[in-house]
Amino acid sequence: MDFGPYLLLASLEGAVTAAVLALMAAGLSLVFGVMRVVNVAHGEFYMLGAVLAWVVASAVGGGPVLGFVAALVVAPLLVGALAAAADVTVLKRLDYDPERTIVATIGLLYILQQLTLMGYGPEARPVAPPFNARLALPWVEWGDAGPQLYWPWGLSITSYKLFVIGAAVAVLAGLWLFMTRTRVGLVMRATQLDGEMAQAFGIPVERVYAGVFGLGAALAALAGVLIVPIQQAHYLMGGEALLLSFIVVIIGGLGSLAGTVIAAVLIGMSDGIISVFFSPTLAKIIATLLVAFVLVFRPRGLMGKAAR
Amino acid sequence: MSESFKPADPARRGALKTLAGAAAGAASLPLWARYAGAQSAEPIRIGFQMHATGIGAAYGRWYDRTTRAATSLINEAGGINGRPVEIVTEDDGTDPKRGAEVVEKFANQHNCDVGYGTLFSHVVMGSAPRAGELKMPYFVVSEGHHVASGALNRWTVQPGICDVKSQVLAMAPFVSQTLGKKVTMIFPDYAFGHDHRDFFSEAMAANGGEVIAKLAIPPTETSFTKYFPKIPRETEVIYHVMVGPAVLTFVKEMGEFFGPSRPEIFGFIDSLEAVDLSSPGLEFLEGTYFWEGMPRYAQPDQTPYDAHYRAAVGVDETGASVNDPKDVSTYAHMFGCWETLYVIKAGMEAAGYQGPADRQKLIEAVEAMTDMPHSNEHPQGAKRFNGKTHQVFGPQYISKLEGGRLDVIHTASLEETFYPDEVDYTARSF
Numbered sequence: 032m033d034f035g036p037y038l039l040l041a042s043l044e045g046a047v048t049a050a051v052l053a054l055m056a057a058g059l060s061l062v063f064g065v066m067r068v069v070n071v072a073h074g075e076f077y078m079l080g081a082v083l084a085w086v087v088a089s090a091v092g093g094g095p096v097l098g099f100v101a102a103l104v105v106a107p108l109l110v111g112a113l114a115a116a117a118d119v120t121v122l123k124r125l126d127y128d129p130e131r132t133i134v135a136t137i138g139l140l141y142i143l144q145q146l147t148l149m150g151y152g153p154e155a156r157p158v159a160p161p162f163n164a165r166l167a168l169p170w171v172e173w174g175d176a177g178p179q180l181y182w183p184w185g186l187s188i189t190s191y192k193l194f195v196i197g198a199a200v201a202v203l204a205g206l207w208l209f210m211t212r213t214r215v216g217l218v219m220r221a222t223q224l225d226g227e228m229a230q231a232f233g234i235p236v237e238r239v240y241a242g243v244f245g246l247g248a249a250l251a252a253l254a255g256v257l258i259v260p261i262q263q264a265h266y267l268m269g270g271e272a273l274l275l276s277f278i279v280v281i282i283g284g285l286g287s288l289a290g291t292v293i294a295a296v297l298i299g300m301s302d303g304i305i306s307v308f309f310s311p312t313l314a315k316i317i318a319t320l321l322v323a324f325v326l327v328f329r330p331r332g333l334m335g336k337a338a339r
Numbered sequence: 340m341s342e343s344f345k346p347a348d349p350a351r352r353g354a355l356k357t358l359a360g361a362a363a364g365a366a367s368l369p370l371w372a373r374y375a376g377a378q379s380a381e382p383i384r385i386g387f388q389m390h391a392t393g394i395g396a397a398y399g400r401w402y403d404r405t406t407r408a409a410t411s412l413i414n415e416a417g418g419i420n421g422r423p424v425e426i427v428t429e430d431d432g433t434d435p436k437r438g439a440e441v442v443e444k445f446a447n448q449h450n451c452d453v454g455y456g457t458l459f460s461h462v463v464m465g466s467a468p469r470a471g472e473l474k475m476p477y478f479v480v481s482e483g484h485h486v487a488s489g490a491l492n493r494w495t496v497q498p499g500i501c502d503v504k505s506q507v508l509a510m511a512p513f514v515s516q517t518l519g520k521k522v523t524m525i526f527p528d529y530a531f532g533h534d535h536r537d538f539f540s541e542a543m544a545a546n547g548g549e550v551i552a553k554l555a556i557p558p559t560e561t562s563f564t565k566y567f568p569k570i571p572r573e574t575e576v577i578y579h580v581m582v583g584p585a586v587l588t589f590v591k592e593m594g595e596f597f598g599p600s601r602p603e604i605f606g607f608i609d610s611l612e613a614v615d616l617s618s619p620g621l622e623f624l625e626g627t628y629f630w631e632g633m634p635r636y637a638q639p640d641q642t643p644y645d646a647h648y649r650a651a652v653g654v655d656e657t658g659a660s661v662n663d664p665k666d667v668s669t670y671a672h673m674f675g676c677w678e679t680l681y682v683i684k685a686g687m688e689a690a691g692y693q694g695p696a697d698r699q700k701l702i703e704a705v706e707a708m709t710d711m712p713h714s715n716e717h718p719q720g721a722k723r724f725n726g727k728t729h730q731v732f733g734p735q736y737i738s739k740l741e742g743g744r745l746d747v748i749h750t751a752s753l754e755e756t757f758y759p760d761e762v763d764y765t766a767r768s769f
Contacts, residue, residue: 036568037568040564040565040568041565041568044562044564044565045565047562048562095619145392148392148396152396152397152400152666153392153396153397153399153400154397154584154613154614154666155397155584155585155586155587155614157587157591157618157619157620158619159619160619163619163620165595165598167598184572184600185567185568185570185596185597185598187595187596187598189595260619261562261588262561262562262585262588263584263585263587263588265584265585266396267393267394267584268561268584271559271561303565306565306566307565307566307568311556311557311560312557
């Protein structure tokens with residue numbers, strides 16, 4: 032394949048990765064920003080979203096569109112409720128102590144993973160996409176008679192992948208509006224800035240925490256539902272996703288939505304492009320190296336605010 | 340013998356009557372009590388190293404079902420040397436380090452007679468040296484070439500499933516004569532994939548073909564479109580063999596990449612083991628070819644052995660569980676468990692195996708095996724075991740996917756899978 036079409040294909044693939052990663056990392060970042068909890072079980076909420084999407088889609092029947100839409104609504108709600116329950120029953124009892132919550136969420140990770148293995152099984156199961164037309168993409172070539180359009184071999188994307196990119200952008204925009212323009216968002220930001228002061232002003236901090244933890248998990252689950260028609264639901268899929276989310280959140284700055292999105296695009300695109308032109312291992316090496324550099328030279332991340 | 344002879348009893352007739360009564364009574368006894376006549380009523384303990392979790396879990400689940408089915412048949416028929424067989428299962432997490440620990444547990448904690456059942460080649464590579472050190476017979480049901488290559492030891496044998504080298508040797512003539520000469524290979528970037536890469540490239544060259552590109556994909560990869568542009572435009576045949584949970588994504592994205600203008604595609608069914616062929620996104624595989632270790636769909640000329648095996652394991656004629664048509668088996672591989680268990684049985688019987696002290700005799704008895712006829716014990720086909728290389732050889736199948744099912748269009752004979760010995764384990768010390 033020629034260089035130009037190849038680059039376009041790699042970028043499109045990178046954009047899909049970036050979109051899903053941004054959604055997931057936004058949830059992780061939100062939870063850390065507001066609650067100061069490093070949620071190691073975040074990848075499992077992503078996995079649960081995908082698995083529940085399969086469960087809902089197979090239970091609903093009535094065509095792929097209906098099943099997928101039902102999954103898109105039900106799975107994040109269920110996972111969010113589960114996470115909120117975990118917050119109330121586990122994290123709250125630990126007084127959100129940073130070290131103990133890490134251990135607790137590691138425990139949560141294994142419980143969720145193994146319960147899924149016991150209940151859902153080891154198979155990777157697919158969910159039919161609601162629509163999935165293959166779109167061949169044209170490329171411009173300068174021939175003797177000026178620019179010409181042609182359709183390079185293999186250069187294509189599916190309508191569903193475009194939808195994933197669009198959906199992620201819409202959800203992230205919605206999240207930003209929610210955080211900056213609504214009262215609930217204001218309460219969350221107040222809790223993020225100073226939990227004790229917020230409580231003094233009558234904000235029910237515990238309920239905010241449960242809500243934030245649920246919202247973070249729901250975002251991961253939504254990412255899971257969106258990815259499952261492209262990849263399949265599998266009980267181990269959370270591991271890699273968690274690792275990439277941490278990389279994104281560290282580079283972007285914990286607690287910063289804008290930084291998270293920028294870092295997700297950076298990591299997603301570089302993963303797509305570097306692994307196409309060089310090797311996938313190099314893409315991982317560079318991402319990890321980037322994390323190291325950020326930690327050394329700019330510990331608060333690209334967009335993170337300095338600790339006060 | 341612990342019992343000593345007693346002088347003949349005058350009341351012999353009465354004794355005979357009692358004996359007859361006891362025999363009738365014994366038939367109605369529970370299973371365990373029937374073995375009381377053997378020298379030891381202790382069960383033969385087979386340590387089953389199962390990929391219950393990790394990336395091999397879908398295989399592990401079916402290896403487990405096959406193992407249980409074969410064991411219960413063996414026990415119903417009287418066990419091994421009059422002793423019942425007990426399967427001791429340990430999960431290795433499809434992880435080489437854990438695999439070695441599991442082998443250790445079999446030998447030292449569970450007092451197993453043999454270890455058995457490992458599939459993934461990296462786990463075999465991690466576990467076999469420990470089995471050798473512990474001097475415990477280790478029956479692997481992998482596919483890797485590592486046993487026959489001489490990389491392992493005298494205690495490790497693979498008598499139930501053929502290795503990658505013999506599989507690809509048997510496939511190359513078909514690919515080059517029927518599908519095309521210029522092949523691009525896509526394979527996982529570890530030992531198992533490298534076996535495919537090396538042996539298939541050689542075999543294609545020997546058959547007048549050429550492998551023009553080799554795409555190694557990391558085993559943990561989850562998205563594949565970005566690799567496909569590396570496929571050269573002049574490719575006539577794609578050769579794919581992928582394993583792990585992302586196989587369906589791989590095949591689906593390959594279809595989306597090629598769209599309407601695909602080359603011929605030849606894959607190892609490993610790319611779709613435990614996957615329902617009617618899954619969304621697989622439509623484009625219609626008309627492509629697959630290697631199968633054993634045909635997933637019951638064929639029109641199905642042997643009674645295949646029917647017997649299917650019924651015992653609980654697999655219907657489409658290769659799915661009889662209880663759940665969505666629960667598709669790993670049919671092209673799991674027969675290896677069944678056949679290996681029968682080899683263990685035959686080996687222990689030939690060696691007069693009594694306990695761990697006879698482990699060396701067991702290995703020697705297995706090494707002495709040669710032809711294994713097509714039978715209920717060997718439902719995949721007639722096999723020949725090579726005692727020097729510790730590797731079995733058998734027929735290979737090529738199926739075409741048409742109308743949503745796989746039908747065998749070519750069977751490579753036993754002889755086509757042979758290659759010169761690379762090792763003589765019998766010359767090594769125990």
